[in-house]
Amino acid sequence: MKKLIGAMLACLLAGGLMAAETPDFNTDTGGLKSERGITDLGSEDNPAPLKNFRKDGDAYARQYMHQPPMIPHDTRNYEVDSKVNKCLACHSFKNAAAMKAPKISPTHFETRDGVTLGEVSPRRYFCLQCHVPQVDAKPLVDNTFKPVESLN
Ligand code: HEC
Ligand code: HEC
Numbered sequence: 345m346k347k348l349i350g351a352m353l354a355c356l357l358a359g360g361l362m363a364a365e366t367p368d369f370n371t372d373t374g375g376l377k378s379e380r381g382i383t384d385l386g387s388e389d390n391p392a393p394l395k396n397f398r399k400d401g402d403a404y405a406r407q408y409m410h411q412p413p414m415i416p417h418d419t420r421n422y423e424v425d426s427k428v429n430k431c432l433a434c435h436s437f438k439n440a441a442a443m444k445a446p447k448i449s450p451t452h453f454e455t456r457d458g459v460t461l462g463e464v465s466p467r468r469y470f471c472l473q474c475h476v477p478q479v480d481a482k483p484l485v486d487n488t489f490k491p492v493e494s495l496n
Contacts, residue, residue, distance in 0.1 A: 407491040412474035
């Protein structure tokens with residue numbers, strides 16, 4: 345019995361010690377640095393200034409198979425919500441030719457179960473989840489990525 349009580353006490357003690365060591369996640373980043381700098385997680389950082397996207401241009405080369413192509417034009421004020429999708433005003437099958445825009449590919453009609461719908465699949469509705477415009481800016485981090493040779 346004495347042994348058992350001893351073991352229980354030890355457990356309680358260890359639990360207490362662990363609780364004391366739990367970091368405060370609001371202020372302690374655990375030594376990790378992010379693009380937010382040293383601003384603690386509980387406060388807002390100053391937003392980076394808006395960059396100037398180019399108004400229009402040729403399509404960007406793709407870097408790897410199945411890459412969502414990058415957007416070669418400005419997207420400011422293009423509304424996408426449950427009622428309107430400005431992107432589809434130019435990129436839908438119906439409007440693309442008249443708008444001289446490339447049309448979305450058939451994959452955009454497929455559900456995750458592989459069923460092809462008659463309209464854009466919900467998982468491809470929010471275009472900017474995958475497609476992003478570009479700016480000529482200094483890279484935030486170095487990287488050594490090289491595009492797939494057969495594509496460029
Ligand atoms: C006013 C018409 C118009 C609207 C609205 C529009 N686009 Fe475009 N988009 C184009 C045209 C035209 C091109 C072809 C390249 C060019 O001329 O800029 C293009 C090119 C693209 C490409 C490159 C395709 C490729 O094969 O490289 C992507 C991706 C794209 N747009 C996504 C979007 C998204 C996402 C939105 C909504 C946020 C959007 N576009 C809204 C007209 C439009
Ligand atoms: C879940 C990611 C995802 C979303 C969301 C998405 N796309 Fe794409 N898109 C892709 C990928 C990946 C490709 C290239 C491969 C392919 O065609 O599936 C692509 C290709 C394209 C192309 C080039 C088509 C071609 O034939 O080369 C256009 C234009 C485009 N998307 C526009 C859009 C628009 C407009 C929306 C919103 C209605 C949208 N995409 C939503 C991933 C996405």
